[in-house]
Each structure stands twice: as C-alpha cells, then as structure tokens.
Amino acid sequence: xxxxxxGIRLRLFGLSQGxxxxxxxQVWPHTPDLTVGQLWADLQRQADPRAPLxxxxxxxxxxxxxxxxxxxxxxxxxxxxxxxxxxxxxVKAFGG
Amino acid sequence: xxxAHIVNIQINAAKCTACKACELACSFTKEGVFAPSLxxxxxxxxxxxxMNVPVVCVNCADxxxxxxxxxxxxxxDASVPVVRIDEEECIGCGDCVRACPFGAADMNEERGVAIxxxxxxxxxxxxxxxIYGALSFEPRLPTAQVKRLAHAHTVAAQYRSR
Amino acid sequence: xxxDIAKQRLLHVDLSKGKTWVEDVPLxxxxxxxGGRGLAAKWLYEQVxxxxxxxxxxxxxxxxxxxxxxxxxPSSGRSSITTKSPATGLYLKVSVGGHLGAAIKxxxxxxxxxxxxxxxxxxxxxxxxxxxxxxxxxxWGKGTREVDDLIKEEVGDPTIQTGIIGPAAENKVKFxxxxxxxxxxxxxxxxxxxxxxxxxxxxxxxxxxxxxxAKGKEFFALARKVRGALAADAGSExxxxxxxxxxxxxxxxxGMLAAYNFSRVTIEHGERLSGQYLxxxxxxxxxxxxxxxxTACHRFVRSExxxxxxxxxxGPELETVMSLGAECGITDIEAVLKANQLCNDLGMDTxxxxxxxxxxxxxxxKGLISPEQADGLDLRFGxxxxxxxxxxxxxxxxxxxxxxxxxxxxxAAQEIGGDSWKWAIQAKGLEQSAVDTRAAKSYALxxxxxxxxxxxxxxxxxxxxGFTQEARDVIRxxxxxxxxxxxxxxxxxxxxVLWHEQCYGASEALGFCVFTSTAxxxxxxENMAQMFSLAxxxxxxxxxxxxxxxxxxxxxxxxxxxxxxxxxxxxxxWRMMNEPVPDGxxxxxxxxxxxxxxxxxxxxxxxxxxxxxSIPRQSTLKYLGLDAVCVGIPVIP
Numbered sequence: 001x002x003x004x005x006x007g008i009r010l011r012l013f014g015l016s017q018g019x020x021x022x023x024x025x026q027v028w029p030h031t032p033d034l035t036v037g038q039l040w041a042d043l044q045r046q047a048d049p050r051a052p053l054x055x056x057x058x059x060x061x062x063x064x065x066x067x068x069x070x071x072x073x074x075x076x077x078x079x080x081x082x083x084x085x086x087x088x089x090x091v092k093a094f095g096g
Numbered sequence: 097x098x099x100a101h102i103v104n105i106q107i108n109a110a111k112c113t114a115c116k117a118c119e120l121a122c123s124f125t126k127e128g129v130f131a132p133s134l135x136x137x138x139x140x141x142x143x144x145x146x147m148n149v150p151v152v153c154v155n156c157a158d159x160x161x162x163x164x165x166x167x168x169x170x171x172x173d174a175s176v177p178v179v180r181i182d183e184e185e186c187i188g189c190g191d192c193v194r195a196c197p198f199g200a201a202d203m204n205e206e207r208g209v210a211i212x213x214x215x216x217x218x219x220x221x222x223x224x225x226x227i228y229g230a231l232s233f234e235p236r237l238p239t240a241q242v243k244r245l246a247h248a249h250t251v252a253a254q255y256r257s258r
Numbered sequence: 259x260x261x262d263i264a265k266q267r268l269l270h271v272d273l274s275k276g277k278t279w280v281e282d283v284p285l286x287x288x289x290x291x292x293g294g295r296g297l298a299a300k301w302l303y304e305q306v307x308x309x310x311x312x313x314x315x316x317x318x319x320x321x322x323x324x325x326x327x328x329x330x331x332p333s334s335g336r337s338s339i340t341t342k343s344p345a346t347g348l349y350l351k352v353s354v355g356g357h358l359g360a361a362i363k364x365x366x367x368x369x370x371x372x373x374x375x376x377x378x379x380x381x382x383x384x385x386x387x388x389x390x391x392x393x394x395x396x397x398w399g400k401g402t403r404e405v406d407d408l409i410k411e412e413v414g415d416p417t418i419q420t421g422i423i424g425p426a427a428e429n430k431v432k433f434x435x436x437x438x439x440x441x442x443x444x445x446x447x448x449x450x451x452x453x454x455x456x457x458x459x460x461x462x463x464x465x466x467x468x469x470x471x472a473k474g475k476e477f478f479a480l481a482r483k484v485r486g487a488l489a490a491d492a493g494s495e496x497x498x499x500x501x502x503x504x505x506x507x508x509x510x511x512x513g514m515l516a517a518y519n520f521s522r523v524t525i526e527h528g529e530r531l532s533g534q535y536l537x538x539x540x541x542x543x544x545x546x547x548x549x550x551x552x553t554a555c556h557r558f559v560r561s562e563x564x565x566x567x568x569x570x571x572x573g574p575e576l577e578t579v580m581s582l583g584a585e586c587g588i589t590d591i592e593a594v595l596k597a598n599q600l601c602n603d604l605g606m607d608t609x610x611x612x613x614x615x616x617x618x619x620x621x622x623x624k625g626l627i628s629p630e631q632a633d634g635l636d637l638r639f640g641x642x643x644x645x646x647x648x649x650x651x652x653x654x655x656x657x658x659x660x661x662x663x664x665x666x667x668x669x670a671a672q673e674i675g676g677d678s679w680k681w682a683i684q685a686k687g688l689e690q691s692a693v694d695t696r697a698a699k700s701y702a703l704x705x706x707x708x709x710x711x712x713x714x715x716x717x718x719x720x721x722x723x724g725f726t727q728e729a730r731d732v733i734r735x736x737x738x739x740x741x742x743x744x745x746x747x748x749x750x751x752x753x754x755v756l757w758h759e760q761c762y763g764a765s766e767a768l769g770f771c772v773f774t775s776t777a778x779x780x781x782x783x784e785n786m787a788q789m790f791s792l793a794x795x796x797x798x799x800x801x802x803x804x805x806x807x808x809x810x811x812x813x814x815x816x817x818x819x820x821x822x823x824x825x826x827x828x829x830x831x832w833r834m835m836n837e838p839v840p841d842g843x844x845x846x847x848x849x850x851x852x853x854x855x856x857x858x859x860x861x862x863x864x865x866x867x868x869x870x871x872s873i874p875r876q877s878t879l880k881y882l883g884l885d886a887v888c889v890g891i892p893v894i895p
Contacts, residue, residue, distance in 0.1 A: 060492060095720075
C-alpha cells in the first residue's frame with residue numbers, strides 16, 4: 001500500500017509546554033511488537049524536559065487505543081499495537 | 097544572614113480561592129468556635145473582578161494601633177517583633193480598630209476585647225490550613241541580598257537553557 | 259449568635275401572611291435523617307400534599323445547609339433546595355455551592371422553609387436574628403447580577419451573600435435556576451420557577467455568629483487530616499487545574515461526548531470546549547472555591563470576543579460546555595461563554611437550556627419546525643447566533659418558539675408532534691444531562707431511577723469506570739471484586755448504584771460536595787460518620803450513616819409514588835434506549851428496554867421495593883423506621 005501514510009496515528013493532549021489545550025497529532029513509526037507502554041516510554045525519553053510529558057507518572061495518563069482505555073485491553077499497557085492504530089495519550093481528568 | 101525587621105504572613109492573592117479555611121482555622125484556634133467574624137484573618141471576595149484578597153495584620157513598623165491604645169494593651173515587646181493585644185489590659189474601647197488602616201483589628205463584642213493576629217507564636221494555623229499557597233509564613237524573611245542571589249540563579253538558568 | 263452544631267434551627271417564612279417564626283429541630287430527627295437533604299425530604303413529604311400545584315401556594319421551598327456547613331470540614335459548604343418540581347411534578351432536590359449556606363448558618367439558622375405566595379414581589383433579608391421581607395418591585399424583571407449589586411447597595415454591605423432569580427424564573431420558565439453567591443447555580447428541575455411563582459426574588463443574608471462542635475479539638479484535627487488527604491487526591495488536582503470541563507477531551511476521544519442532541523458521540527475540535535483550552539488560550543483568569551472547599555473547581559473566565567462581545571463570568575462547567583456547546587454543534591468557546599453568561603444572568607439552567615435548543619435544532623433540521631414557527635431564526639446545528647437569540651426569547655417567553663421551549667422539551671415535543679418525541683432527550687419531564695448512558699450501565703440505571711429525572715447530580719457512579727486505584731477500591735468494597743469496575747457490565751450495577759446513592763445522600767445532608775466522595779474519594783462514609791459524631795456529639799457509625807441516607811432516598815421515592823409515579827416512569831429517554839451508539843469504540847452499544855428491566859429488577863430487589871410497581875414495601879419502610887412517615891401510598895406488605 002505504498003503512498004499511504006503508515007505507522008501509528010498518535011494524538012497527544014495537554015502534554016507539551018504551552019499547548020495544553022490543543023491536540024497534537026503525529027505519525028509514529030510502527031515496529032513489530034511495539035506495545036503501548038513502550039511507545040509511552042519512548043515518547044517520554046524524547047520529551048522536552050520542561051514539558052508535562054517528561055515527568056508524568058503512568059497512572060496519571062489516560063491512554064487510549066482506538067478510543068479504548070488500556071485498562072480495558074486484555075494485556076493493558078503491554079498490548080501490542082498494529083499498523084494504523086490510533087493511540088491517544090492525555091493527562092487524566094476527573095469530575096463533572 | 098541579617099534578620100529582617102518585618103515578620104508577618106505573606107499573601108499571594110492570585111492564589112486565594114476564597115475557601116475561607118484560614119478564617120475557620122483561626123476562629124476555632126483563637127475562640128473555640130467556627131466564626132469567620134472572629135477570625136483575625138479575613139478574605140475579601142471581590143466578585144466584580146474575580147479576585148480574593150486575604151487581609152491580616154502586617155505588623156506596621158510604625159503601628160497606629162499601638163499609638164491609639166489608651167492603656168498600652170496593644171504593644172510590641174522587645175523579645176517578639178509582633179504587635180499583640182494583651183487581653184487582660186484591653187478595655188474594649190475600639191480605638192485600635194478605628195486606627196488600623198487595613199481593618200486588621202476587630203472587636204469580639206461578646207468578650208468585650210479587641211482581636212488581632214498574633215501569628216500563633218510563630219506557627220500560624222491559617223497558613224497550615226491554606227492548601228492553595230495563598231498564605232505563607234517565614235519567620236525570618238530573606239534579606240534583599242538573598243533575594244538578589246535567587247533572582248540571579250533564575251536569570252542564569254534562562255541563559256543556560258538557550 | 260454562637261451555638262452548638264447539634265442545636266439546629268428552622269426558620270419558617272410564610273409569604274402569604276408575611277410572617278416568620280423559628281422552630282427547633284429535635285436532635286433525634288437530626289440523627290435519623292442526618293440533616294440537610296435528609297430532613298428536607300421528610301419535611302417536603304409532610305408539607306406538600308399529593309397533587310399540589312408546584313407553582314401554587316401549597317408548594318414549599320426548603321433551603322437546607324449541610325449539618326457540617328460552616329465548619330472546617332473540607333468542601334462542606336454546599337446547600338440543598340428541596341421542593342416539588344414544576345418540570346416533573348415530582349420530588350426535586352437541587353444542590354448548590356457558593357457561600358450563602360454558610361452565611362445562613364452563621365445568622366443562626368440551618369434551614370429556611372418558604373411557604374405560600376407573596377402578593378407582591380419581595381426579597382428575604384436575613385440579618386442575623388433580624389428577618390424581614392422587603393419589597394422587590396424595583397428588582398422585578400432585572401438580571402441576577404444587577405440585582406446582586408442593587409441589594410448589596412440597598413443593605414449597605416457588599417460582603418453579604420445572596421441567592422437570586424432572573425427574569426426567566428419570574429416568567430416561570432420550567433428550567434429557571436436560582437443563582438447563589440452571584441456565580442453558583444442551583445440549576446435543575448425548574449427550582450427558580452418555584453421562587454418566581456412565590457414572587458420571591460432573592461434571599462440575602464448577613465451572618466456574623468458562629469458554631470461550636472461538640473468535641474471541638476478532635477473534630478478540628480480530623481477535618482484538617484481529611485483536608486490534607488483531599489488536597490493530595492488526583493481528582494482534586496485535576497478539578498483545580500482544569501475545572502469540571504477538563505473531562506471534555508477524554509470523553510471526546512473515548513466516543514462519550516454527547517453532541518448534536520445525542521445523535522453523535524464525538525465532535526470535531528471538541529477540545530476547544532475544554533478546561534485545558536480555557537487555560538492554555540488565556541481565558542481563565544482565576545480559580546474560586548465554594549465555602550470551605552479544598553478543591554476549587556469553580557473558576558473565573560474572561561473573553562474579549564469581537565463577534566460575541568466581552569464576557570466576564572464564572573465557569574463554564576463541563577455540562578454547560580456540552581449542553582450549550584457540543585449538543586448544539588457549537589465549538590466556538592467564545593460563543594459558549596456568551597451563552598453561559600446569558601443563562602446565568604437571565605437565570606436559566608444551562609443543561610436544560612442547551613438541550614431544549616438542541617432538540618429544537620434537530621427538529622428544525624428534520625423539517626418539523628418551520629422557519630415561520632422558528633420566528634425567523636435559522637436553527638441549524640452550529641448556529642451560535644440563533645442560539646443566543648433563542649436563549650433570550652425563551653427567558654422572556656418571546657415569540658411562538660420562545661414561549662413553547664420555555665415549557666421544556668417534553669411539552670414542546672408534545673406540541674410539535676410527529677416523531678419529535680423520539681429525540682426529546684428527557685425522562686420524567688427533565689432534560690437528561692449530557693452524559694451518554696448507553697455505554698455505562700450504572701449510569702443508565704442511576705439515571706432511570708433518579709427521583710428528579712435523568713441526570714448525574716443525584717447519583718453519579720463515576721467509580722464504575724475504574725480509572726484510579728481509589729475508584730477500583732470502592733468497586734471492590736461494594737461488589738467484592740475489582741473486575742466489576744467496568745461500565746459495560748450489567749452485573750452488580752444495583753449494588754454500585756445503591757452505594758453511590760447513599761454516599762451522595764450522606765454527603766449532601768452533611769454539606770459535602772460529592773466530588774470529595776465520589777470523584778475524589780478522600781471523604782468517605784467512615785470519616786463522614788466520624789465528623790458527624792464529633793460535631794453533633796452523638797454516636798454515628800458508617801452503617802448508621804448509610805442507613806440514614808437510604809432512608810432519605812426511600813422518602814424521596816415515596817414522594818414520587820404518592821404523586822402516582824411507578825416502575826414505568828423509571829425509564830431513559832427514547833433515543834438512549836433505542837438508538838445504539840452511532841460510532842467510536844462504543845459503537846453499537848445500547849441500554850435497551852430489556853436490559854433496563856433487568857437492571858431495575860436488581861435495583862428494586864436490593865432496595866426491598868415491589869418489583870411490579872416499584873413501591874417500597876411496608877416491611878422495608880418498617881425496617882427503615884419510615885412506616886409512620888411515608889403514609890398515603892399503596893400498602894404492599
């Protein structure tokens with residue numbers, strides 16, 4: 001399927017400095033056996049040290065794979081990702 | 097480090113949410129009841145501008161309440177640099193309340209005495225109850241030289257991160 | 259006046275006769291019903307006869323402070339207002355924050371019960387022990403903010419606390435609200451219309467007294483400990499940072515954001531309605547607490563919109579941005595801020611206002627409301643200009659449509675006819691709050707059995723999502739296993755709903771914000787019982803506290819039963835039961851009639867209510883000590 005963008009569609013919210021209220025989208029290269037947890041760890045490693053992303057504890061992250069919270073996936077954070085998946089990371093918010 | 101002359105509760109009004117936990121903690125500690133009207137610290141809610149400003153004794157260097165008191169009940173002892181009211185000597189005339197430019201002194205009508213913040217012997221309970229960081233208390237305020245140094249570090253960090 | 263917390267006082271105000279008097283509340287009643295919402299439910303049952311007109315002289319308004327309101331217990335400053343709802347004809351309790359409750363407490367009263375109808379517009383001025391009814395003829399017709407200024411000027415003290423209705427309530431709009439402390443809204447069920455029908459424009463209060471807990475030092479220490487725990491809770495932190503509207507982006511990504519009158523579950527650029535967006539784009543200018551609160555989810559915002567004009571206001575809350583925003587297809591936050599301000603000033607519930615308009619928009623797009631019937635407004639989804647115009651017309655009952663929509667979605671759908679009732683997102687006559695109940699089964703059950711109609715503000719079962727360890731702990735405690743922290747399951751939903759119902763009841767009777775006990779979890783039945791006991795000076799266990807809360811839930815149910823409500827009335831809006839989630843990860847999910855019946859069976863069984871009719875059994879009433887209270891309903895052994 002040459003020509004079509006491949007990889008993981010990544011949606012980040014509230015994780016970078018100064019863009020707390022905007023969705024930031026990027027395409028992340030898909031590698032075999034890439035898990036949600038691994039993707040998160042990779043993102044954190046590359047993050048600007050001043051951004052909320054860098055220091056956020058994992059239990060404060062709302063992680064969704066195609067809109068489904070990781071807690072509801074059979075393997076949780078260890079779930080493997082497939083080409084074309086949409087992964088969302090944002091800081092958990094409560095109430096209302 | 098040179099000790100500062102002024103000892104009082106530091107207020108960051110931008111962080112005050114008008115929860116009034118300070119008033120409750122103060123009135124309970126000082127009077128045994130939950131009664132904002134008897135609190136030594138009061139929060140003014142400025143609804144029209146969406147700001148809240150805590151008001152408490154600032155320990156004026158030249159304190160009008162001390163000058164106004166006819167019995168000498170309001171005084172600052174040499175050992176503790178804090179304006180305080182000696183309730184035994186207070187006759188409840190209200191002169192200090194009228195003299196204070198900030199409204200930081202008030203009357204306890206029921207007991208017939210004036211009330212004013214005494215900093216809870218160096219551990220103000222209002223500060224302990226303020227979870228928003230609007231109130232803080234450092235009995236020894238940093239000198240200007242210490243503040244200059246802290247500021248210099250901030251500036252340096254900005255240059256280094258470029 | 260300094261008084262013991264245990265010595266509760268009820269101020270009666272008879273508007274017809276212009277009389278006021280004070281009644282002492284027996285300590286055993288306080289123990290049995292916990293005060294606040296609990297005692298108010300009992301009094302409403304006793305005071306308002308079956309079939310009474312909600313907007314007539316027989317209805318009463320009971321303003322109740324929480325039993326711990328005015329103390330240092332964290333987030334304990336909320337009040338309830340209890341009455342018979344003009345929207346549903348059933349029981350109504352509305353909870354509200356702000357500082358009015360504490361002021362009334364310090365003035366020397368725990369409750370204010372308003373009887374009758376005043377011959378002329380008045381406001382109630384409570385100045386400590388001095389209570390008077392003052393003319394409000396010069397205030398009639400004016401917006402809530404202007405009236406707040408005028409009353410403060412009139413009594414010569416800008417630091418007093420007020421509760422005020424706007425023009426919408428005077429016009430008996432069925433979802434008019436009561437604005438407390440200028441920026442907090444007692445919103446649902448048309449509470450404001452009851453004030454309007456009584457010609458009571460406002461309650462203003464200056465309280466300078468104080469409260470004495472029975473075991474002061476222990477109470478003070480425990481309250482401080484709980485305050486610290488609450489401040490450290492992740493839920494509180496999030497509510498402080500972004501307010502309730504912080505939940506928007508997550509809901510949108512998970513396909514749970516009610517949009518376009520519930521016909522969709524996501525909206526493009528939904529994040530522009532979020533608390534995070536308000537913060538990062540510079541609209542947020544400050545955070546505000548209700549009395550004694552350790553969360554401060556309330557906020558001040560400012561917008562200098564060229565198109566919609568300047569706004570300075572509180573909020574907007576999650577439900578406001580969903581109802582006035584996403585549900586109407588609007589993601590222009592500046593327009594939503596304007597709509598919110600209009601609703602606050604005119605005195606209308608933003609949830610019902612948004613939903614009656616989103617219903618009208620769908621009906622217009624489907625051709626059942628003609629352009630003529632819309633009085634020239636182009637009511638397509640996303641038209642913020644039309645929405646703002648309609649808000650004003652509803653409040654003033656201007657034009658055909660404005661007057662019709664002022665009666666609420668149910669009445670409007672009956673009038674317009676066709677299939678429009680199918681997308682009238684209401685049950686019992688109340689517009690559902692913008693929570694999708696199709697993919698969360700405890701929510702669905704809780705909404706269906708909610709005595710005031712389908713919303714999240716009597717029993718929100720947030721823990722069923724299991725987003726935090728604390729939430730999962732609650733689910734384990736209630737059901738025996740953490741695995742039930744899954745909103746798609748139907749098992750154990752009754753247990754989850756009952757626990758939350760009781761936790762809400764106890765929290766509200768004591769004055770606690772339910773965010774402290776069911777969104778954050780630092781306030782819990784155990785420490786609530788301890789705080790009650792130390793403040794009032796009588797023993798109270800966690801079990802007794804929850805039993806007392808069950809008692810209030812049962813009285814509320816009996817009130818509705820006496821009005822004729824039965825099992826068939828415990829239902830969800832048609833769309834929620836018949837149109838599956840259209841897209842997103844929950845696509846195809848539904849809580850249909852059969853599933854709801856199963857959930858209701860579980861729920862009535864757990865309560866000891868009759869399965870066929872849902873009427874509480876006599877044996878249940880006896881067990882709760884309510885057989886002498888809940889009289890006048892069919893007796894089922």
